[in-house]
Amino acid sequence: MMKLSMLVPFCALALAVGLPAARADAPAGTSSVTSPRPAPTMQQVLDASKPSDWRPLDPANTLYMDLPKGRVVIELAPAYAPLHDDNIRTLAHEHYWDGTAILRVQDDFVTQWGDPQAEADHPTHVKPLGAAKKTVPAEFERDIDASLPFTALPDGDVYAPQVGFSDGFPVARDPQSNRTWLTHCYGMVGAGRDNAPDSGPGTELYVVIGQAPRQLDRNIALVGRVVQGMELLSALPRGTGPLGFYEKASQRTPILRVRLASDLPAAQRMKLEVLRTDTPTFDALIESRRNRSDAWYLHKAGKIDLCNVPLPVRVTPSAGGKRK
Amino acid sequence: MMKLSMLVPFCALALAVGLPAARADAPAGTSSVTSPRPAPTMQQVLDASKPSDWRPLDPANTLYMDLPKGRVVIELAPAYAPLHDDNIRTLAHEHYWDGTAILRVQDDFVTQWGDPQAEADHPTHVKPLGAAKKTVPAEFERDIDASLPFTALPDGDVYAPQVGFSDGFPVARDPQSNRTWLTHCYGMVGAGRDNAPDSGPGTELYVVIGQAPRQLDRNIALVGRVVQGMELLSALPRGTGPLGFYEKASQRTPILRVRLASDLPAAQRMKLEVLRTDTPTFDALIESRRNRSDAWYLHKAGKIDLCNVPLPVRVTPSAGGKRK
Numbered sequence: 001m002m003k004l005s006m007l008v009p010f011c012a013l014a015l016a017v018g019l020p021a022a023r024a025d026a027p028a029g030t031s032s033v034t035s036p037r038p039a040p041t042m043q044q045v046l047d048a049s050k051p052s053d054w055r056p057l058d059p060a061n062t063l064y065m066d067l068p069k070g071r072v073v074i075e076l077a078p079a080y081a082p083l084h085d086d087n088i089r090t091l092a093h094e095h096y097w098d099g100t101a102i103l104r105v106q107d108d109f110v111t112q113w114g115d116p117q118a119e120a121d122h123p124t125h126v127k128p129l130g131a132a133k134k135t136v137p138a139e140f141e142r143d144i145d146a147s148l149p150f151t152a153l154p155d156g157d158v159y160a161p162q163v164g165f166s167d168g169f170p171v172a173r174d175p176q177s178n179r180t181w182l183t184h185c186y187g188m189v190g191a192g193r194d195n196a197p198d199s200g201p202g203t204e205l206y207v208v209i210g211q212a213p214r215q216l217d218r219n220i221a222l223v224g225r226v227v228q229g230m231e232l233l234s235a236l237p238r239g240t241g242p243l244g245f246y247e248k249a250s251q252r253t254p255i256l257r258v259r260l261a262s263d264l265p266a267a268q269r270m271k272l273e274v275l276r277t278d279t280p281t282f283d284a285l286i287e288s289r290r291n292r293s294d295a296w297y298l299h300k301a302g303k304i305d306l307c308n309v310p311l312p313v314r315v316t317p318s319a320g321g322k323r324k
Numbered sequence: 325m326m327k328l329s330m331l332v333p334f335c336a337l338a339l340a341v342g343l344p345a346a347r348a349d350a351p352a353g354t355s356s357v358t359s360p361r362p363a364p365t366m367q368q369v370l371d372a373s374k375p376s377d378w379r380p381l382d383p384a385n386t387l388y389m390d391l392p393k394g395r396v397v398i399e400l401a402p403a404y405a406p407l408h409d410d411n412i413r414t415l416a417h418e419h420y421w422d423g424t425a426i427l428r429v430q431d432d433f434v435t436q437w438g439d440p441q442a443e444a445d446h447p448t449h450v451k452p453l454g455a456a457k458k459t460v461p462a463e464f465e466r467d468i469d470a471s472l473p474f475t476a477l478p479d480g481d482v483y484a485p486q487v488g489f490s491d492g493f494p495v496a497r498d499p500q501s502n503r504t505w506l507t508h509c510y511g512m513v514g515a516g517r518d519n520a521p522d523s524g525p526g527t528e529l530y531v532v533i534g535q536a537p538r539q540l541d542r543n544i545a546l547v548g549r550v551v552q553g554m555e556l557l558s559a560l561p562r563g564t565g566p567l568g569f570y571e572k573a574s575q576r577t578p579i580l581r582v583r584l585a586s587d588l589p590a591a592q593r594m595k596l597e598v599l600r601t602d603t604p605t606f607d608a609l610i611e612s613r614r615n616r617s618d619a620w621y622l623h624k625a626g627k628i629d630l631c632n633v634p635l636p637v638r639v640t641p642s643a644g645g646k647r648k
Contacts, residue, residue, distance in 0.1 A: 107558055219623050
């Protein structure tokens, strides 16, 4: 198995470590064949992390979406979309999504879910919203605030003056206008809307499943990201109707239930934590991905795109237990 | 159906057209609410294209890979990987891939196929290669040449000094070193290799199914791209073994056959053509994607990433027939 795996481009979690191969025409400064200490790989960075480098998911910001094949875990981002996330919490309290379905999977774009009945009578919501709001003001960007953490990436961005990470989420910034916004990277979750800016109250959600559609940035409210179970949304059959909608109800994947973790008894909450993005460990992770030290790499990129930085998630090591 | 589709981010082929909405804080120069003529959408650009804007696929550079659920069509890129593509043609002549399988699907990275038996005895190829070579010299980049077409994108790139399109493929360039290379965008196909640069003769191929893994650029031979049937490779269940390999043989998708179009009788060849990337029509398409004129967009990006530019493919309009 390992032998075959060598025949391939290395993945995010490849464990193989080795000295970079020599290469005569490697750009100056990127070959470390003469370096006494090769830079650590991402796995080595993670293995050396401290417990304080990790942050447990806040149950009040964590959604569990149960599909027939497993659970998708979504972390909300209330620092960037507080009103949407409030409404989404209410919708979860109301069990709004129970019995709804995945309606659309468009290749290299998004998977989207919501009330199938809305199809016939949009924009009136067919399924009762209970205490949730039918409209929510646009939260497509916000002011930069000193209280918002920001770890900048060093390599620029095609779309924005600055990009980096804020509390575990990919963000962009424009210092000139003092504005900041979440970005449409793989796995980010947003609230679909109609043409009216306030018409996406979170009833219909989508997740990015392909090349980052950054043209959507600042046009729609991103509300969080998938931290576990992404493959349950990305590997679904693509819809054959316009925009990737399924043409038959039988093609849709049913949503069994969506719950806010804090609505469940503590014993039923998953113990997950994410790597903090405001630590030297995260800086080292970024560097390990900008310049790969795996033996396979002949040319080190020396750069990284915002949406290529992995955001590690793990099961919380048991208290008092030994960690490898 | 249309009503629901309005509730979502617009897709590549959305047909709705409208005046951009007014927005007080839109960056200067991007709001066209006062413009007498809104810019055309991509669909309008395509509708206005001339027959000469399209290029038929060359049968000698076209592979058909037949899976149980349908056909994947791959266009080879011999201007960038001539030796690999020669070997791949030979492997197709030899029916090398018939009865092989999809071995690996790693979420947000690649789908990969080849000989399952190689797993046990790599790097010796288990299945006979016939007239094909076991090793092929590295073709990870090449000199820039005046004969290579190049349509530059205007918005820069995180990884390379210049990016754009060459004969329908996404490429990067470094004018200082006079080098150019194909880039790892969604749908690009490459030849997996071991650590030795010449160890990827094309027997094992992969396709990008997530955010462009541009760190692979200049490290491995890209040999072409999927022009049809991408959803047959991107929507497969993710493998649960290391690197996304399937853990059980029963999980693999069998490859029924792979044929070079020119090895088939003319009547059995598919009539497909791709939009040329060296035309004013393609320039207009890029502009339609940099600044969306659909009514849904409140903020126009004004930029586009290399891997976000669609490369349209269509069935060749029948000779003498009327086209819409």
